Amino acid sequence: MATSDLIAKFILKTIDDSAQGIAEIQRSALAEMFSCVPSQINYVLSTRFSPERGFAVESRRGGGGYIRISRVQESARELIMHTVDAVGESLDAGAAESTIHSIRDAELLDEATARVMLSAVGNAALKPAEGALRDQIRANLLKHMLVTYVAE
Numbered sequence: 001m002a003t004s005d006l007i008a009k010f011i012l013k014t015i016d017d018s019a020q021g022i023a024e025i026q027r028s029a030l031a032e033m034f035s036c037v038p039s040q041i042n043y044v045l046s047t048r049f050s051p052e053r054g055f056a057v058e059s060r061r062g063g064g065g066y067i068r069i070s071r072v073q074e075s076a077r078e079l080i081m082h083t084v085d086a087v088g089e090s091l092d093a094g095a096a097e098s099t100i101h102s103i104r105d106a107e108l109l110d111e112a113t114a115r116v117m118l119s120a121v122g123n124a125a126l127k128p129a130e131g132a133l134r135d136q137i138r139a140n141l142l143k144h145m146l147v148t149y150v151a152e
Contacts, residue, residue: 003036008048010034011069022070045069047098051082053106076108077150084143090132091139096121099142109149117145 001009007030014023031038049055049069058068072079083103091099097118104114119125121142126134 003034003040004044004048007034007036007041007044011044011049015069015071020070022068024066024068026066041067047102050102051079051086053102054079079106080108080146080150084146087139087143089139090135091121091142092135093121093123093138096138096142103146113149117142120145 010030010033011023011025014025015021027038027041030041034040045057045067049057051072054072056070056072060066080103083099087099100109100114100117100121103109104111109117121138123134126137129137
């Protein structure tokens with residue numbers, strides 16, 4: 001099993017074992033426990049414990065810093081709207097693809113809808129636009145598609 005999978009499994013077990021449904025960990029301690037760099041912990045948190053997957057992550061940096069991860073009891077609409085809020089004003093193709101895959105993997109989008117969204121925000125569809133403008137259009141398109149999707 002990959003280190004990322006082991007870290008995610010450990011965090012999920014910690015959440016499940018907690019009476020409050022919260023895991024509070026220190027990034028450096030977790031990195032030491034799994035013999036990895038702290039950036040790998042960041043990777044696991046951003047890919048496995050995102051709002052669209054039903055988690056809230058709160059981070060406090062510094063000497064006594066911690067990461068608090070909890071399950072969020074929200075509707076599919078609320079989770080998708082959190083994603084819309086997180087997109088920002090500009091989004092590159094890789095980030096857009098990851099966002100759509102995460103929403104699909106969380107079973108908030110069906111496969112056909114995800115494919116259409118991926119096609120609409122891909123570089124091939126946005127080829128006439130250049131650089132920064134392309135990324136701004138992509139962010140706008142993705143946000144509007146998601147808002148329209150949850151407005152059904």
